[in-house]
Amino acid sequence: MAKALVLTFLLLLGGAAWGREAAPAAADPQLEEQVMAVAAELRCLVCQNQSIAESDSDLAKDLRDQVREKLRQGQSERDIIDYMIARYGDFVLWRPPFKLTTLLLWLGPVLLVLAGLIVLFYRLARERDGGEIELSEAARARAAQLLESRTEMEER
Amino acid sequence: MVAELGQFALALAFAIALTQGVLPLAGAARGNPAWMSVGRTAALGQLVFLAIAFGLLTYAFVSSDFTVAYVASHSNSRLPLAYRIAGVWGGHEGSLLLWVLILACWMVAVTLFSRNLPEDMVARVLGVMGLVAAGFLAFMLFTSNPFDRLLPAPPDGRDLNPLLQDPGMILHPPMLYMGYVGFSVAFAFAIAALLSGQLDAAWARWSRPWTTVAWVFLTLGNALGSWWAYYELGWGGWWFWDPVENSSFMPWLLGTALIHSLAVTEKRGSFRSWTVLLAIVTFVLSLMGTFLVRSGVLTSVHAFATDPARGVFILALLALVSGGSLALFAWRAPQLQLRGGGFGALSRESLLLTNNVLLAAATGTVMLGTLYPLALDALGLGKVSVGSPYFDAVFVPIIAPALFLIGVGPIARWKQASLPELAVRLRWAFAASVVLALVLPFALGRWSPPASFGLALALWIAATSAVSVWDRLRQAGSGLSVWRRMTDPSPAFYGMALAHVGVAVLVAGVTLVTGYETRKDVRMETGDTVAIGGYVLRFEGVAKEPGPNYVAERATLRVMRSGRNVATLQPSRRSYFSQQKPMSEAAIDSGFTRDLYATLGDALNATTWLVRVQHKPFVNWIWGGALLMALGGLFAASDRRYRIAVRGLREEKYLAALRDRQVAPEIATRKIAPWTREAGNG
Numbered sequence: 013m014a015k016a017l018v019l020t021f022l023l024l025l026g027g028a029a030w031g032r033e034a035a036p037a038a039a040d041p042q043l044e045e046q047v048m049a050v051a052a053e054l055r056c057l058v059c060q061n062q063s064i065a066e067s068d069s070d071l072a073k074d075l076r077d078q079v080r081e082k083l084r085q086g087q088s089e090r091d092i093i094d095y096m097i098a099r100y101g102d103f104v105l106w107r108p109p110f111k112l113t114t115l116l117l118w119l120g121p122v123l124l125v126l127a128g129l130i131v132l133f134y135r136l137a138r139e140r141d142g143g144e145i146e147l148s149e150a151a152r153a154r155a156a157q158l159l160e161s162r163t164e165m166e167e168r
Numbered sequence: 169m170v171a172e173l174g175q176f177a178l179a180l181a182f183a184i185a186l187t188q189g190v191l192p193l194a195g196a197a198r199g200n201p202a203w204m205s206v207g208r209t210a211a212l213g214q215l216v217f218l219a220i221a222f223g224l225l226t227y228a229f230v231s232s233d234f235t236v237a238y239v240a241s242h243s244n245s246r247l248p249l250a251y252r253i254a255g256v257w258g259g260h261e262g263s264l265l266l267w268v269l270i271l272a273c274w275m276v277a278v279t280l281f282s283r284n285l286p287e288d289m290v291a292r293v294l295g296v297m298g299l300v301a302a303g304f305l306a307f308m309l310f311t312s313n314p315f316d317r318l319l320p321a322p323p324d325g326r327d328l329n330p331l332l333q334d335p336g337m338i339l340h341p342p343m344l345y346m347g348y349v350g351f352s353v354a355f356a357f358a359i360a361a362l363l364s365g366q367l368d369a370a371w372a373r374w375s376r377p378w379t380t381v382a383w384v385f386l387t388l389g390n391a392l393g394s395w396w397a398y399y400e401l402g403w404g405g406w407w408f409w410d411p412v413e414n415s416s417f418m419p420w421l422l423g424t425a426l427i428h429s430l431a432v433t434e435k436r437g438s439f440r441s442w443t444v445l446l447a448i449v450t451f452v453l454s455l456m457g458t459f460l461v462r463s464g465v466l467t468s469v470h471a472f473a474t475d476p477a478r479g480v481f482i483l484a485l486l487a488l489v490s491g492g493s494l495a496l497f498a499w500r501a502p503q504l505q506l507r508g509g510g511f512g513a514l515s516r517e518s519l520l521l522t523n524n525v526l527l528a529a530a531t532g533t534v535m536l537g538t539l540y541p542l543a544l545d546a547l548g549l550g551k552v553s554v555g556s557p558y559f560d561a562v563f564v565p566i567i568a569p570a571l572f573l574i575g576v577g578p579i580a581r582w583k584q585a586s587l588p589e590l591a592v593r594l595r596w597a598f599a600a601s602v603v604l605a606l607v608l609p610f611a612l613g614r615w616s617p618p619a620s621f622g623l624a625l626a627l628w629i630a631a632t633s634a635v636s637v638w639d640r641l642r643q644a645g646s647g648l649s650v651w652r653r654m655t656d657p658s659p660a661f662y663g664m665a666l667a668h669v670g671v672a673v674l675v676a677g678v679t680l681v682t683g684y685e686t687r688k689d690v691r692m693e694t695g696d697t698v699a700i701g702g703y704v705l706r707f708e709g710v711a712k713e714p715g716p717n718y719v720a721e722r723a724t725l726r727v728m729r730s731g732r733n734v735a736t737l738q739p740s741r742r743s744y745f746s747q748q749k750p751m752s753e754a755a756i757d758s759g760f761t762r763d764l765y766a767t768l769g770d771a772l773n774a775t776t777w778l779v780r781v782q783h784k785p786f787v788n789w790i791w792g793g794a795l796l797m798a799l800g801g802l803f804a805a806s807d808r809r810y811r812i813a814v815r816g817l818r819e820e821k822y823l824a825a826l827r828d829r830q831v832a833p834e835i836a837t838r839k840i841a842p843w844t845r846e847a848g849n850g
Contacts, residue, residue: 031695031706037769037778038689055553061410063555066403068749106555113549117540121533121562128525135521136513 047080050089054079054096055104063106171236171315174224178315181217181268182305184210188298192291196364204287207294211275214301218269225265225314226256234325237318238262244327244746246717254338255328261314263341267458268304270342270349271297278353278378285374292360293353300352303485311478327717327746336396344389344416348454350382351423355451358444359493362500367444372434375447377805379430383423384801390420391794402752404687404765404782406790409559414538415457418531422450425527427801428520436582438510438517441501442524448497452490453531459486512584519577519585526570533562571625571675574668575632579639597635601627612684612785622679629672633665660807667800674793680786687782693775701783703764704728705737710768710777718744720753723768723777727757739768739779763787 038044051065056072064072064079075096082092096104108114188210195203225238229252234240242255242262257266275297282290308314331337357375361367393413398406407413426446433443459482511517537554545551579593605624609615637657644656690698692707699705708724722740726733737755744751757764762785769778 031697034690034692034696034698034707034779036689037691037780041689044689053557055555061408061412061555066405068752101551103551103553106553107557107561108552108554113544114540114552117536117552117554117558120536121529121566124529124532124536125526125566128529132521132525136518 185302193295204291347386358447597631619683626676663804670796677789
């Protein structure tokens with residue numbers, strides 16, 4: 013139906029000389045979107061810092077095919093990711109799992125913000141309690157005199 | 169001969185750097201003017217010899233002298249001239265040479281623009297920079313010499329990585345390095361201030377323009393890197409949370425905190441120790457960025473194992489710079505009376521401090537994610553990968569409140585702000601941004617919480633910037649002409665507003681392209697069409713096209729809208745003679761509100777090709793926003809105020825104290841008017 017609409021639209025736009033609509037690269041574009049969503053979470057193990065969604069390497073293509081096949085079989089994303097971990101280890105995941113060795117990684121940002129806020133509140137409290145710098149009469153007079161001369165110089 | 173001369177020039181520069189690192193510092197400590205004055209001459213001498221070394225390495229590249237090992241591994245006789253020159257900084261050794269050359273340029277700039285500064289301050293600043301240069305030159309001479317010979321010479325070079333054969337790549341590293349190295353000036357000023365004990369408003373004022381200019385370059389460098397990745401890597405992403413990107417993003421984030429903290433130190437005398445600490449850590453992060461990216465440690469910790477000399481030297485240098493300066497900080501900071509002007513729990517100071525805390529936490533988070541896999545691997549605790557899903561999840565919640573605060577900070581008063589007053593001044597901006605953010609996504613076709621949230625932040629920053637400019641112009645005085653009112657605020661104020669609007673534009677771009685981009689992967693034969701984002705693209709076939717050091721297959725796609733031909737896209741695949749795999753060259757039709765992005769994939773048979781087309785709404789706003797931020801920075805740094813001669817430090821101290829006390833009213837209104845006006849600017 014959607015295709016028909018697009019075609020009609022195209023015909024209205026460009027006239028008959030305008031060509032036919034290209035076939036999607038994947039047999040099932042909806043499935044392909046799911047594949048890419050899973051693939052974006054998986055590291056291409058032979059590339060530098062790419063996911064298997066981005067990479068052009070043979071391994072990435074092979075893994076995408078596997079993901080597609082498993083999705084088609086009705087496996088859930090979780091199943092597929094578990095399968096990949098079993099096969100390649102945690103290294104394959106771009107989103108590290110939450111476990112003992114990654115505790116600091118996941119809690120670190122929270123701790124950083126908390127520590128920062130604690131220091132901030134401490135500082136603000138000290139600021140409220142702490143007094144101002146007291147200026148002696150002599151210092152004030154000297155400051156006033158300095159300002160006077162400064163403004164005069166700037167006016168000149 | 170050329171390589172040996174280059175080597176000799178480097179050695180001489182090293183000797184001069186050592187002299188510059190010792191004599192002026194000793195002279196400043198002992199009050200010896202002759203020793204102090206060595207700094208200026210030495211800086212110039214270093215620049216001369218480093219320029220010679222750089223020139224000779226460039227000559228080796230241009231003349232394809234493959235007896236030089238570095239040239240042989242980063243060039244090729246068929247490489248076009250422009251890329252042969254850019255190849256000079258295409259690898260580890262050459263980029264170090266570029267780094268020290270830029271450092272020498274900054275040193276000479278310091279000697280030129282510091283005529284108003286006390287001689288001992290200049291001597292200390294140049295001394296510290298000399299030490300940094302000496303460390304780098306030692307690293308080059310002992311572990312990473314760009315002039316090492318390769319005998320017998322190979323018949324041809326290994327070629328520059330094709331990804332780097334691109335105009336964006338010619339400019340990106342020098343920009344980034346201008347930023348990195350620029351922070352060495354802020355660092356040197358901080359160390360000099362710690363050494364001399366002159367950690368005051370005057371010091372903050374001197375280092376502000378330098379820091380801002382360094383930040384401008386780093387902003388441009390990061391934006392260029394992101395833009396390059398976008399059009400060159402071929403899948404249309406613009407930020408990957410890649411360790412290489414992260415290591416230049418970290419100094420940028422912390423540098424942003426630094427320029428805000430410096431503003432407070434200059435205006436109000438507060439946060440002095442924090443500012444010094446930021447200046448030190450920002451530079452350490454810049455050093456780390458330089459080393460990590462080029463030394464290959466980021467891709468694998470095993471790079472250390474394959475070349476232990478380099479790795480150990482890097483670690484030692486980093487430890488020396490960070491350990492030494494932090495120790496100095498820990499020793500000196502408590503000795504100096506660092507109490508600045510007091511401020512209330514809600515004031516511009518407290519808001520800026522909160523912004524600093526958030527930016528520092530964000531920097532720490534990026535660092536954690538970047539270094540965690542390395543640390544875990546080094547400790548033998550297993551291998552993990554940390555990628556964009558992690559960074560997106562942790563970075564956004566930290567930075568979003570900071571973005572919100574951009575709207576409040578410039579409106580709030582120094583010292584003590586009142587919540588009701590802020591609420592009154594910001595209510596319209598708040599209402600307008602919330603309502604628009606709720607409605608706009610419908611106009612774009614689909615409502616989603618992230619899109620609405622991102623737009624709300626962008627609109628909020630833009631609206632509040634407008635409010636602050638409007639209020640500032642109204643305050644300028646009722647009797648004045650429009651022109652007089654417009655020119656009343658300082659360039660620093662306009663610069664700040666412009667940079668903040670840049671942030672708004674960037675946030676809007678990020679939100680819109682993330683929320684509304686679409687893509688299609690199709691098989692195309694000549695005459696086939698694909699519709700995307702209101703455009704129809706027609707495939708006109710593929711032609712062979714020779715290049716200087718590659719052959720390309722180039723497809724032609726005609727872009728039509730409402731029956732009219734609006735553009736032609738020619739994505740291609742290049743097979744470089746020196747490479748196995750073909751490289752995809754995307755074709756982009758850029759626009760103010762959208763990019764059309766086409767990539768050519770594999771040929772399925774003689775007539776059918778895989779083609780990926782993408783519609784990227786508002787993607788250029790990302791780099792446009794960065795450009796506005798950089799422009800704002802330039803504006804701020806151009807403020808005449810920074811060039812007013814500083815007459816004596818004591819005077820400066822009194823003035824700072826005065827601004828705290830708000831002296832006798834008749835003086836305050838009549839005499840210090842020009843000062844208070846500036847103090848309100850930001």
